[in-house]
Amino acid sequence: xxxxxxxxxxxxxxxxxxxxxxxxxxxxxxxxxxxxxxxxxxxxxxxxxxxxxxxxxxxxxxxxxxxxxxxxxxxxxxxxxxxxxxxxxxxxxxxxxxxxxxxxxxxxxxxxxxxxxxxxxxxxxxxxxxxxxxxxxxxxxxxxxxxxxxxxxxxxxxxxxxxxxxxxxxxxxxxxxxxxxxxxxxxxxxxxxxxxxxxxxxxxxxxxxxxxxxxxxxxxxxxxxxxxxxxxxxx
Numbered sequence: 485x486x487x488x489x490x491x492x493x494x495x496x497x498x499x500x501x502x503x504x505x506x507x508x509x510x511x512x513x514x515x516x517x518x519x520x521x522x523x524x525x526x527x528x529x530x531x532x533x534x535x536x537x538x539x540x541x542x543x544x545x546x547x548x549x550x551x552x553x554x555x556x557x558x559x560x561x562x563x564x565x566x567x568x569x570x571x572x573x574x575x576x577x578x579x580x581x582x583x584x585x586x587x588x589x590x591x592x593x594x595x596x597x598x599x600x601x602x603x604x605x606x607x608x609x610x611x612x613x614x615x616x617x618x619x620x621x622x623x624x625x626x627x628x629x630x631x632x633x634x635x636x637x638x639x640x641x642x643x644x645x646x647x648x649x650x651x652x653x654x655x656x657x658x659x660x661x662x663x664x665x666x667x668x669x670x671x672x673x674x675x676x677x678x679x680x681x682x683x684x685x686x687x688x689x690x691x692x693x694x695x696x697x698x699x700x701x702x703x704x705x706x707x708x709x710x711x712x713x714x715x716x717x718x719x
Contacts, residue, residue, distance in 0.1 A: 493537055494538040494548055495534075495547065495548050497533050498534040498548065498552050499551070501534065501556070504524075504526040504559060505523070505524070505555060505558040506558060508520045508524045508566075512567040512569075512570055513569075513570060514570075515571075515573075515574065517570075517633045520629055521632075521633050521698070524560070524564070527560070527622075531556060531559070534548075556599075556622070557599050557603055557621070559622075561596040561598075561600060561603075561625070562596045564627075565592045565594075566592070567629055568592035568632075568649070569590070571592075571640070571649070572588055572646065573589055575640055575644065575649070578645070581647070591650055594654065594657045595624070595628070595653060595660075598660040599621045602619070605618070615665060615667055616666040616667075616668060617662075617664070617665055617666070618659065618664060619659040619660050619709065626702075626705060628656075628702075630698050630699060630700075631702035634698035634700070635702075664709075664712060666708070666712040667682065667685075669685070681715055689704050689707070
C-alpha cells in the first residue's frame, strides 16, 4: 500500500499541472490574461516538482512520462494558444485585411500543434538529457503569457498590425521544433566554470525584471534564445 501511494505521488502532481493548465485555458478564453499567466506559472511549478519527485522517490513510469507530455501540451500549448486567440479577437484590424478577421485568430493554435510535436520529439530524443534541442514548451508559454499581460495596451492599439503577431506565432512555432541547441538551467554544482552560461543568463535577467516588470519575463525568454544561439556559434 505504501509503495502504491509513493509511486503515484509524481503522477498526482502532474495531474495538478494539468488541472492548472485547464483553468489557464478558461482564463485565457475570458481574456483574463493575468489569471491565465498565474495558472501557467503554477503549472510550471507542478511540472518542475513532478520530475523532481519521480527521481527522489524512484517512482518513474511509462504512464507518468506520457501523462506529463499530455499535461504539458494543455498547460504550455493550448493555454498560450487560447491567450493568443483572445488577443487576436481584441486587436485593431486595418480595413485592407478585413477579409481575414474571422480566420486569423485560429492561427494561434499552431502553438498547440507545434508544442505537441516538440513534446513528442523530446520524449524520443536521447540528445536532450542534459540540455534541449528547440525551445522548451514552458518557456514558450511564459513568453506569450507575460508578453500579453505586460504589453496588452500596445498589442491591441493601431500601432501593432495583426500580421506582426502572426509572424511571431510562426517564428515561435518553428523555434519549438527547431534543431537549435538550448542550454538547461540544471546546476550540478555551483562553480563558475561549470555553470558560466547559466550564471550570465541569470545575472542579465535581473534588470529585465526590474525595469520591464511582467514584460521582463518575455524579454528573458528572448534573451535565453539569443544566448543559446550565441553559445552555439561560439562552440
